Every structure is written in structure tokens, then in C-alpha cells.
Amino acid sequence: MTELIIKAKKANEVTGLLGAASTQQKNEALTLISEALLSEMTFILEENVKDLVAGTQAGLSAGLLDRLTLTESRIKEMASALRQLVELEDPIGGVTFEAQRPNGLELKRVRVPLGVIGMIYEARPNVTVDAASLCLKTGNAVLLRGSSSAIYSNKALVQVIHKGLEKSSLPVEAVQLIEDTSRETAEKMFKLNEYLDVLIPRGGASLIQAVVEKASVPVLETGVGNCHIFIDETADEKMAIEILVNAKTQRPSVCNACETVLVHKEWAKLHFTSLVDALIDKGVELRGDELALNFDNRVIPASEEDFATEFLNLTLAVKIVSSVDETIGHIKKYGSKHSEAIISETKKHVEQFFTYVDAAALYHNASTRFTDGFEFGFGAEIGISTQKLHARGPMGLEALTSSKYIILGNGQIRS
Amino acid sequence: MTELIIKAKKANEVTGLLGAASTQQKNEALTLISEALLSEMTFILEENVKDLVAGTQAGLSAGLLDRLTLTESRIKEMASALRQLVELEDPIGGVTFEAQRPNGLELKRVRVPLGVIGMIYEARPNVTVDAASLCLKTGNAVLLRGSSSAIYSNKALVQVIHKGLEKSSLPVEAVQLIEDTSRETAEKMFKLNEYLDVLIPRGGASLIQAVVEKASVPVLETGVGNCHIFIDETADEKMAIEILVNAKTQRPSVCNACETVLVHKEWAKLHFTSLVDALIDKGVELRGDELALNFDNRVIPASEEDFATEFLNLTLAVKIVSSVDETIGHIKKYGSKHSEAIISETKKHVEQFFTYVDAAALYHNASTRFTDGFEFGFGAEIGISTQKLHARGPMGLEALTSSKYIILGNGQIRS
Incomplete structure (x- = not known):
């Protein structure tokens, strides 16, 4: 034997x-x-x-x-x-x-x-x-x-x-x-x-x-986390930026870190520059779709592959969206069903996000980084099931x- | 496609x-x-x-x-x-x-x-x-x-x-x-x-x-059920016989039917003949170990394979045992972790059986045939997980x- x-x-x-x-x-x-x-x-x-x-x-x-x-x-x-x-x-x-x-x-x-x-x-x-x-x-x-x-x-x-x-x-x-x-x-x-x-x-x-x-x-x-944060039209500017910076940069190498941000175009019109400022300040490289590039020329072009990637480093994919529906569709296509967040003050959109996004953990107005046995109060963790x-x-x-x-x-x- | x-x-x-x-x-x-x-x-x-x-x-x-x-x-x-x-x-x-x-x-x-x-x-x-x-x-x-x-x-x-x-x-x-x-x-x-x-x-x-x-x-x-009934030394004669006949013959083709009976030798000395009478009356063929054959010559010799078999018909394997420990060892070796029963009036043996037998459903003084979503009161059943x-x-x-x-x-x- x-x-x-x-x-x-x-x-x-x-x-x-x-x-x-x-x-x-x-x-x-x-x-x-x-x-x-x-x-x-x-x-x-x-x-x-x-x-x-x-x-x-x-x-x-x-x-x-x-x-x-x-x-x-x-x-x-x-x-x-x-x-x-x-x-x-x-x-x-x-x-x-x-x-x-x-x-x-x-x-x-x-x-x-x-x-x-x-x-x-x-x-x-x-x-x-x-x-x-x-x-x-x-x-x-x-x-x-x-x-x-x-x-x-x-x-x-x-x-x-x-x-x-x-x-x-x-x-x-x-x-x-x-x-x-x-x-x-x-x-x-x-x-x-x-x-x-x-x-x-x-x-x-x-x-x-x-x-x-x-x-x-x-x-x-256990494992792969291609996690998204959706910044809705009504998101509080300061809160959205703080949460995204935290989820992307506090510990980029882990599965609950954010890999793609989806930004509502109306919010982007007002606050995209501040968002990019804050991220670049932390050393983040932004790879965006065409609309994102139009908003800010510090964003470099993203490939299709980028939206499917768990970077585990300071790279962030960026997409400008027109609705929560578009966001849900994007996450269904590229997400790994780990952790997904919506930053919004529109209750209806939060409910829609919670109902239609299929993932282990869904957040409203909080960082995806909390998906963790200790943070959830379990006192121990053998891994995160996906x-x-x-x-x-x-x-x-x-x-x-x-x-x-x-x-x-x-x-x-x-x- | x-x-x-x-x-x-x-x-x-x-x-x-x-x-x-x-x-x-x-x-x-x-x-x-x-x-x-x-x-x-x-x-x-x-x-x-x-x-x-x-x-x-x-x-x-x-x-x-x-x-x-x-x-x-x-x-x-x-x-x-x-x-x-x-x-x-x-x-x-x-x-x-x-x-x-x-x-x-x-x-x-x-x-x-x-x-x-x-x-x-x-x-x-x-x-x-x-x-x-x-x-x-x-x-x-x-x-x-x-x-x-x-x-x-x-x-x-x-x-x-x-x-x-x-x-x-x-x-x-x-x-x-x-x-x-x-x-x-x-x-x-x-x-x-x-x-x-x-x-x-x-x-x-x-x-x-x-x-x-x-x-x-x-x-x-879902699936395979090589289910056992253990008749302990202190088992009530009538109850043990009724439960075994039910578990073996009421619907032999299903996964929660009994396939092997383990009989304590002291109980067998007093009641084995009545047990065999009742089973043969229902058309059951008994295949036993040497001790079982010694107790009753209507039992035919069992092969090692018989104890591992889910017969799904009126065949029953029979083994005479000396203790609840021997029973637990036998079930660990041959069982399929589906449903196992102990017929006993000795509380300590029941507890030992419940602790050490590893199966989806463990019964005291009842037929293994109850392992079923409807019988458990769930109102529906998609299968029995093993x-x-x-x-x-x-x-x-x-x-x-x-x-x-x-x-x-x-x-x-x-x-």
C-alpha cells in the first residue's frame, strides 16, 4: 500500500x-x-x-x-x-x-x-x-x-x-x-x-x-473573485470613492478585492475625475472602455479580457454604464459569483441588484473586502466557497x- | 451549437x-x-x-x-x-x-x-x-x-x-x-x-x-442503500420480527429496504427460529454466516459478497454477532451510509449505535423503510442523498x- x-x-x-x-x-x-x-x-x-x-x-x-x-x-x-x-x-x-x-x-x-x-x-x-x-x-x-x-x-x-x-x-x-x-x-x-x-x-x-x-x-x-463595484447615479461621491479605493487598494492580492468598477454615466459626468485622482494617487492603473477614456485621458484602453481578469494587483477595469440593468448583465457575463457591491441611494436599484446579481455576497454601500469568516463574525475560516x-x-x-x-x-x- | x-x-x-x-x-x-x-x-x-x-x-x-x-x-x-x-x-x-x-x-x-x-x-x-x-x-x-x-x-x-x-x-x-x-x-x-x-x-x-x-x-x-437491522440481546421478540419483516418485504426493491440483519447470539438462542419462520413465510431467502447456519438449517451459506450487496429483492444476509461493537464494525465495513436500525431495550447500546454508526438515518425500534421525504414530513422529495x-x-x-x-x-x- x-x-x-x-x-x-x-x-x-x-x-x-x-x-x-x-x-x-x-x-x-x-x-x-x-x-x-x-x-x-x-x-x-x-x-x-x-x-x-x-x-x-x-x-x-x-x-x-x-x-x-x-x-x-x-x-x-x-x-x-x-x-x-x-x-x-x-x-x-x-x-x-x-x-x-x-x-x-x-x-x-x-x-x-x-x-x-x-x-x-x-x-x-x-x-x-x-x-x-x-x-x-x-x-x-x-x-x-x-x-x-x-x-x-x-x-x-x-x-x-x-x-x-x-x-x-x-x-x-x-x-x-x-x-x-x-x-x-x-x-x-x-x-x-x-x-x-x-x-x-x-x-x-x-x-x-x-x-x-x-x-x-x-x-x-474556494477561490477566484472577479469582484465588481457599481457606482450608481445617486451614489454619494465621497463614500463611493472611499469604498472603491479601499476595495481595490487595501490588499489587492486577495479574492475579495475589487477588479472592475462600473460607473453610471450621470455620476461619471460629475465625479469621474475625482475618482480617477484618488485611484491614481494610490498607484492604480485604470483600463477602461471607450466612454471611460472619453471622460478622462489617464484611463488606458481595456481589452475584453481585462473585464474577465482577476488582476490581484493594482490594475482596475473601468466601464461606464447607463443603468443598473446593464450592470447586472455585465456582472452575469464576467463575474465569478464571489462579492459584488452597489453604491447607491436609490432603494429600487439596490433591491434590483440584490435580486438579480448571483453571488455569494452582495453589498450595499460597503467594501467587498468584508467577505471573510472573521469579518462576518464566524471566528474562523477554512476558505471562501464560490x-x-x-x-x-x-x-x-x-x-x-x-x-x-x-x-x-x-x-x-x-x- | x-x-x-x-x-x-x-x-x-x-x-x-x-x-x-x-x-x-x-x-x-x-x-x-x-x-x-x-x-x-x-x-x-x-x-x-x-x-x-x-x-x-x-x-x-x-x-x-x-x-x-x-x-x-x-x-x-x-x-x-x-x-x-x-x-x-x-x-x-x-x-x-x-x-x-x-x-x-x-x-x-x-x-x-x-x-x-x-x-x-x-x-x-x-x-x-x-x-x-x-x-x-x-x-x-x-x-x-x-x-x-x-x-x-x-x-x-x-x-x-x-x-x-x-x-x-x-x-x-x-x-x-x-x-x-x-x-x-x-x-x-x-x-x-x-x-x-x-x-x-x-x-x-x-x-x-x-x-x-x-x-x-x-x-x-442519491442512491444505493445497503441497510442493516441489528437485533440486540434485549430486543423485544415480536417488535424485532415485525420490523425486520416490514423492512425486508414491504417493498424490497427500494433503497431503504433492509439487506442484512445482524442478530445478537443471545437473542438468536431464544428467538431465531421464530424470526426465520416469519421471514420464510414471506418468501425471504436467508443467506447466513456459519453461526446462523448452526442455529437454523433453513439458512443457506452466505458469501462475503452477499454482505456487500444491495439485493433489492427477497434475499436477506444474516450474521450472528456478539456485541454492538461487532455490529458497528460490520456496518462500517459493508454499509452504504443510508439507513441503519437497532432494535434494543438497552439504552447504552442505542447511544453507542447512534454515535458510532455513520449513516444518513439511524433508527431505534423502527423500520428503515421510513427514510423518505414524505415520511419525514417534507411533503416532497427529489431523492435520498447518500x-x-x-x-x-x-x-x-x-x-x-x-x-x-x-x-x-x-x-x-x-x-
């Missing part, structure tokens, strides 16, 4: 124990892991350096190297996140439906763990601890498959997680790292329906695309649960 | 209208379709005969021909089911979460349609009306892809559904039949992520398996919904 099959089988074997674990047992394990992270900090940092040296030699970009880097303060943050997770309510066992049937059957639906979660991600070692702890809190076993460029860090972190688990009453097989980082093994994981209940890919568009296309295990798709099944938008602990029906009878048979 | 792409695009285009439709509009459409089914009964029956003639010539089994057959009373039942659907609460627009954030953002999560549902099913024309009406009630567009053996019936039924829709305020593109029943077209449908939000396969294990393996569109898996994401167990109207977050602000930006 391969490493993958051995570990997947083991994960599957401990699902019963994990599902039966009390909140106290799980919290104790999280606390022990948090302590182990702090006491093993030197070891983790030493191993991380091996990845950084290899990454530098392999010519990884500065951005990737930064994501790969662990520091004392980053490890402290991980440990602190674990202690915060202890405080969160345990969703397992919660009753989500109850009914007494005319034949006397008592029916209830309770939250249970999903079972075994396959986490497939790129070179961010913090995801290792993040995913392991969220899965533990919800009684799930997890198979972690990180990137080869973070293999020393991931092995060290899982070793430290195991130190914590060994002192706890939970099995160490709850968290396992697949050390074979070959593509073939990842693809075998996509098809491991016998042992895996769900796959969660986290990373770039091509990783997620590969999982969605090839997996037979159900997938929780699919419509199971969970949509920021996924907190509940997204890592399934349910079962418990039916109590006293001899009922079906006639 | 192929028929599939043309229709999928049209379906996708009307999702906005359907999502915005009021409960009244949808109920009116359902009522008009119900009336059209009754007024076009002769036409439907005439077209159905064409399928039956072709089916007979092709040598379809009596069972398949029966499933294919429409009669006046079956059409009346369809029409009546549509009227019942009108009475059910519309899940769309329901608020499932609300929060006010410290920064003043008002957050709520509302139920919305999934979008476009691809329904792939076998030779049962009643699924055509069933799926179309459940999708309509939940504001979803549906692409129906039935079997070639039911093509005349399906075309007729969709034509009649369109007659109803034409008189309503909803677009006829809400319900479309893919008339090309080739396997290639079905497989293209599996990959149509651009236009389809979910696939629901309904039919035999091989159809479902093919969809799960090949689809990149998210799947709501997966853990999105929906588990009988799927009513809520399983056909997704959600979106609506966030109201007054200028909030992220710092």
Missing part, C-alpha cells in the same frame, strides 16, 4: 472516535497543540529555513518566499489562533431540525463531522495548522497535502501537532501529512471516494480548476459539518 | 427571472401545469404507448415496462402531487442567519435557488414531472435528460408542462428536455460547469457511479436551494 492509502485508511478508522469526542476533549487537544507550537518554535524555524534555502535556490519569487516564511511572531499568531478556536462554539451535536410524526416517530437532525477531509494547498505552511485545527474542532480527520516547496515546514508542523495530540485523548491519526508531494499522488487523492468525504483545494485558480475537473470526491470549491452546494461565501466551522437523522420509534413499521 | 448548449444557455439566461419570481407566480404555474396534465391526458397516454411498444420490441423486463407505463390514474397522481406542492412553503427568500457587526454592517443570509439543475435519470417518466415541479417551486431552471426508452413520454410531458408555463408568467425555458439521449451528450452535461450549478442523477448504481466519477459539475449523489455535503438523507425543497449573503452598510471600508 502507498503512503496515501495507508494514511487515508487510518484517517477513516479514527472517524468514529473523533465524531464521539466531547467538546472538552477537542479543546484540550487544541490547547496542547498551541503549547507545543510555542515550545517547539526553534525546531519549526530551523526546518522552515530548509524550505527557504531550497526556495531561494529554485528561484521562487519574493512573494512566494514571503508566504513560505515562518517567524517567531507568525508562529505565535498560529498558537493564539488555536486558543481563540477553543473559545468558539462546537457545532457538532447541534440539532438543526426536529419533528414528531403522526405515527409517533420522533425525528431529529444533528450535526456530525464530515468524516475525512482532504486538504490540498500551496506553499503556505500556516494553512497546515489552520486546516488541522479547524478539522479537529469539528471532529474531522484531515489528510494534508501541501506543496513540495513547504515540505520541511509542513513535516515539522505536523510533528509538533502530533506532540500535542499525543498528550491529548484524541488519536494522532486525526491529522496526517501526505509527504509524497507528486502530482500522481495528488490525483489519486482526487479519486479516493472510499476513504475521503470531501476535498478542499486552497490556492491559485489552476490548482482549484484541476481539482474541480478531475475529482470524483465531492469538492468544496460554489452553490453545501456552503457559499466564507466557510466557518459549520461548513465542516454534515448531519444525520436520528429517529426514535417504539415498533413503527411502514404500511 | 448543439441542442445541449443551446438549452443550457437558455436555462442559464432565465435564472434571474426565476429567482425573482414570487411564490404566487410559481404556484400559479404549478397549478396550470397540473391542469394541463389532466386536459392533455389522452395525448400523453398515446405517446407513452409508443415507448411501451418500442420497449416490448426491445425486450425490456416486465419491471422496466411497468416503471415506463403511464395510466390515467398515474397521471392523475402527478397532477395531484403538483397541487400538493402548491401548498408547501416556498423556501426561497427565507433568512437562515442574521447578524449586526460591531462596525455597523448588517448581515443576513437568504435562501436562493441553486440556478440550473441537470437531472439525469432512467426510464421513469414520472421523474420528468416530479423534478420539473420541484425545481419550479424552488425557482430553479432544470435540464431534464431522461432515458431513450422513455423519450416519447418525456417529450409529451414536457410539451404539456410548456402548455402550462405558456399561460403562466414564468418562462418556458424553466423546464427543458434534452432530446438527444446519447451517452456523449450526457457526458458533456457532466462537464458543463459554465451553465449548470448541480447535477442530480437518479437511477441505478451504475448511472450514479458514472456521474460521480466523471462529473466536474457538483453532484447530489453523500455528506449539502444535503444528507431525504432531500425536500430546501435541498434545492443555495444562499447568498446580503450586507447593508453606510460607507464601511476595511482597515
